[in-house]
Amino acid sequence: MEWLKEELDRIKKASLYRSRSLREGILDFCSNDYLGLRDHPEVIEVSLRVLKDGGLGSGASQLVSGYTKYHKALEEKLAEFKGTECCVVFGSGYLANLGAISSLVREEDAIFSDELNHASIIDACRLSKASVFVFRHRDYHHLEELLQTHRRSFRRCLIVSDTVFSMDGDVANISTLKRMAKEYECMLYLDEAHATGTIGKSGKGGLEEFSESWEEFMILMGTLSKALGSYGAFVCGSKALCEYLVNKARSLIFSTSLPACLCAGAEKSLEVIEREPWRVKKLKTLSERMFENLRSFGFDISFHQTPIIPIMVYDEKKALSIRDALLERGVFIQAIRHPTVAIGKARLRLTASLRYSEEDLELLFSSIKSVAIAC
Structure with a gap:
């Protein structure tokens, strides 16, 4: 199929080509x-x-038959962690958004969605066949106008937003x-x-950040694969919501369930977070330190008190060039x-993590400074 090669050539010429990178031998600063x-x-x-007791899959x-005591305990x-009545675990964040949103609204309904919501939300909105109204990013006056x-004009309506936006690190006003x-x-x-x-x-998310409490009309989705260090996702809400998703969310009904060992690991991560609240505070302090060190190097760096610190480059080709220059120094920050992101909004997505040692941070800062001087 020659058209595949032609399309790949077009992607490469636009500096939008993607390939997978092996993590071995480099310091990962973007996980x-x-x-x-x-x-x-x-x-x-x-x-x-749990892996030894119950096997891999x-x-x-x-x-x-894929629902075990480990799935139930995690839910x-x-x-409890999110302050809701109930929870359902999904196979991934993408599956959770796809299954939950597409089962909550239909053709006679409407969705009001922030323009910078994650791709899985955008695809879920399309799959639902509901009418979709996109409001400008964090522009709640525009949302209210809509x-x-x-x-x-609609039966049911759903307002949907990321809490922390994955590419900018800014926070919705919950x-x-x-x-x-x-x-x-x-x-x-x-x-x-x-x-x-x-x-x-204590790391419980947006409601805690804004001193709000959960109510029945609210649905909280999240993943196990980020701060919890595992894999999978969840949707928290009312008991009726959970029962409804188990009966209607096709991405849950027709997907093999998570391995029990991942559920057990995620539950233990939650226990660690609750037992060691200093982790969340230390992460914020580290994020602030990274921002303060890096903004003096001449790059346009956004910071919103979260561990996502985008280094704005804007030009796609230049973003690739900077990424590759950092890779030569053993530092990996993906372009x-x-x-x-939109054309002309290319960036290197730097993240803060408690994994970094002092030596790691010194290498990061010196590498970015050297690249900035060379640019």
Whole structure:
């Protein structure tokens, strides 16, 4: 199929070509392992024990025979952690958003979505066949204008937003979104993938950060694969919501369930976060330190008190050049380009992690400074 080669050539010429990079031999400064829990001794120990007891795979979907005491225990722990009635675990964040959103709204319904929401939310909105109204990023006056104009024309409505936006690191105003959802009788769906374990005094996410409490019209989605250091995702909410998703979310019904060892590891990570609240505070302090050190090197660096610190380059080709120059020094920060971000908004997505040693940070700072001088 010659058209495949032609399309790949077009992608390469636009500096948008992607390839996978092996992590061996380099220092990773762009992963989402914010709290350094993926190889925490207790997390590894419990994961190995469950792996040896129950085997590698779960063997079936949750509704066949793939639902174990480890899945149930994790769901109960997550519901407690998020302050909700109930929780359902999914195979990944993408599957959670796809399954939950597409089952909550239909053709006669509407979705009001932040323009910088994650790709999985965008695809879920399309799959739902609901009418989608996109409001300007964190522009809640625009959201209210859309609600005033369109809300009464639809049966059910869903307001959906990332809590911490994955490419910019900025934070949605949860109090404002909650108020609008109540006022206009909408469901509020918050993607807390990058908020869980990173914001709020004890890492519980957006509600804690804004001193808000969960209410029945709110749906909290999150992932196990970032600050919790495991893999998979979850949706927290009311008992009725969980029962509904188990019966209607196709990405849950027709997917093999998570391996039990991943559930056990994620539950242990939650225990560590609750037992050691200093981790969340230390992550914020580290993020601030990284920003303060790097902004003096001449790059345009955004910072919103989260561990996501985008180094704005804007030009796609230049972003690749800087990434490659850093790789030569053993430092890996991936260049993020279209379609993940808009054309002309290319960046290097640097993240803070408790995994970094002082030597790692010194190498990071010196490498970026050298590259900045060379540019």
